[in-house]
Amino acid sequence: GAVVSQHPSRVICKSGTSVKIECRSLDFQATTMFWYRQFPKQSLMLMATSNEGSKATYEQGVEKDKFLINHASLTLSTLTVTSAHPEDSSFYICSAPTRTNEKLFFGSGTQLSVL
Amino acid sequence: GENVEQHPSTLSVQEGDSAVIKCTYSDSASNYFPWYKQELGKRPQLIIDIRSNVGEKKDQRIAVTLNKTAKHFSLHITETQPEDSAVYFCAASITGNQFYFGTGTSLTVIP
Numbered sequence: 001g002a003v004v005s006q007h008p009s010r011v012i013c014k015s016g017t018s019v020k021i022e023c024r025s026l027d028f029q030a031t032t033m034f035w036y037r038q039f040p041k042q043s044l045m046l047m048a049t050s051n052e053g054s055k056a057t058y059e060q061g062v063e064k065d066k067f068l069i070n071h072a073s074l075t076l077s078t079l080t081v082t083s084a085h086p087e088d089s090s091f092y093i094c095s096a097p098t099r100t101n102e103k104l105f106f107g108s109g110t111q112l113s114v115l
Numbered sequence: 116g117e118n119v120e121q122h123p124s125t126l127s128v129q130e131g132d133s134a135v136i137k138c139t140y141s142d143s144a145s146n147y148f149p150w151y152k153q154e155l156g157k158r159p160q161l162i163i164d165i166r167s168n169v170g171e172k173k174d175q176r177i178a179v180t181l182n183k184t185a186k187h188f189s190l191h192i193t194e195t196q197p198e199d200s201a202v203y204f205c206a207a208s209i210t211g212n213q214f215y216f217g218t219g220t221s222l223t224v225i226p
Contacts, residue, residue, distance in 0.1 A: 001161060034214065043204065043218045044159070093158060097214070102147060104206070104214050106158040 002028050002098050006107025013084055014115055021079045021110045023094035029074035030096035035067075038091045038109075047092075050077040084114045117142040119207050121217025128195050129225050136220045138205035139187040145207040145215075148181060148188045153202045153219075162203075163190070195224045 003026040011019050023033055033050040048069050049057040056069035066088075068080040077096075081088055093109040118141040128134045138148075146167040151159035165172045165179045165188065172179050176195075181188040192199055205217040 006158075032212075041202075041221065044216050046216075049213075091156075095214075102208070102210060103161060103164065104149065104208070105161065106151075108158045109156070111156070 004107045033077040117215040127223045134192045136190045140207040147208040151204045
């Protein structure tokens with residue numbers, strides 16, 4: 001299947017700092033990418049839909065100024081958690097649908113721990 | 116919007132037995148239904164999928180059935196093995212523009 005790469009896999013940071021997470025589609029172009037947050041033993045919570053060349057679409061209750069999303073190219077979307085706080089600690093995971101067969105593939109996820 | 120419900124939330128089976136996970140969806144326009152397997156701390160992996168023009172699809176020990184009229188689809192795992200233990204998610208999509216996930220089923224296969 002298609003490959004979606006996500007970095008970093010794990011981040012530990014101090015409260016108040018910002019953290020950037022990258023999501024790349026390695027062998028296909030992704031005009032759309034999805035960002036999810038997942039708590040232990042829970043489902044994938046869609047945070048936002050990243051659209052290449054335009055503003056991201058955020059789900060209700062997700063602060064767009066807190067979770068900045070940039071989709072500058074057809075293969076890269078970034079999620080920046082600004083002024084991170086301990087309650088932002090979570091597993092963040094991106095995904096992208098292929099344009100040809102519309103299958104959805106996931107990045108490897110980023111475990112964020114804010115101290 | 117689409118609403119996907121998944122049952123059961125947890126499932127324990129003896130090794131060798133079958134496991135069945137069921138999902139329902141609300142939007143009749145949904146036409147693509149993938150299933151993902153997620154091991155702890157790892158990414159969800161696509162294990163099987165079905166499109167709305169097909170009623171059943173099988174891949175070795177895994178099969179998916181779709182009932183469009185009733186708006187439900189199911190994952191069937193036969194001859195379960197300990198390595199099948201994971202969380203399984205169903206999803207419904209309309210032409211790949213949006214994916215709506217079920218709440219997940221934690222499957223434990225007891226040796």
